[in-house]
Amino acid sequence: MLLEIDAQSQTPIYQQICNQLIIGIATNKLQPGEILPSVRQMADEIGVNMMTVSKAYTLLKNDGYILTDRRNGTMVAAKQSLDPPFQARFSRELELLLAEASIHQISETMIQEKIKQIYQKFE
Structure with missing residues (x-):
């Protein structure tokens, strides 16, 4: 790579x-x-x-x-299981990113579509 x-x-x-x-x-x-x-x-x-x-x-x-x-x-390394420290960091960072999206007037629907589109690359 x-x-x-x-x-x-x-x-x-x-x-x-x-x-x-x-x-x-x-x-x-x-x-x-x-x-x-x-x-x-x-x-x-x-x-x-x-x-x-x-x-x-x-x-x-x-x-x-x-x-x-x-x-x-x-x-x-092998893929990991979900652990509390990662879960907490994920929530903090996602909250900040969603706050910025709100400020830039990105709709919830648009956010959900984008999440689905991006997440599909990882499956």
């Missing part, structure tokens, strides 16, 4: 890496047990500092999306 980094984006590069890998896992482009490039390889492939990739991998590991093993490298 080749990542696309936008150096002009306001989203930090480590977050762009995290976001794209999470989407890759959710859309099954990355399978559980699949080996990811090493920090050095990934940094070379996308043209960023190794510390940036290391930060992304650390965050993904802490959230349970990837596993690291000194012998086997970094790999995609």
Whole structure:
């Protein structure tokens, strides 16, 4: 999976890496047990500092999306069950996003249609 980094984006590069890998896992482009490039390889492939990739991998590991093993490298973790900390973060972030949608006058119907359209990519 080749990542696309936008150096002009306001989203930090480590977050762009995290976001794209999470989407890759959710859309099954990355399978559980699949080996990811090493920090050095990934940094070379996308043209960023190794510390940036290391930060992304650390965050993904802490959230349970990837596993690291000194012998086997970094790999995609199995899909997770719903846990209370994720549920709380999901609710907080969704509430903020829906508040912004309300400010921009996006209707509930439009929001529901968009959610359905996006969620279908992950099934």
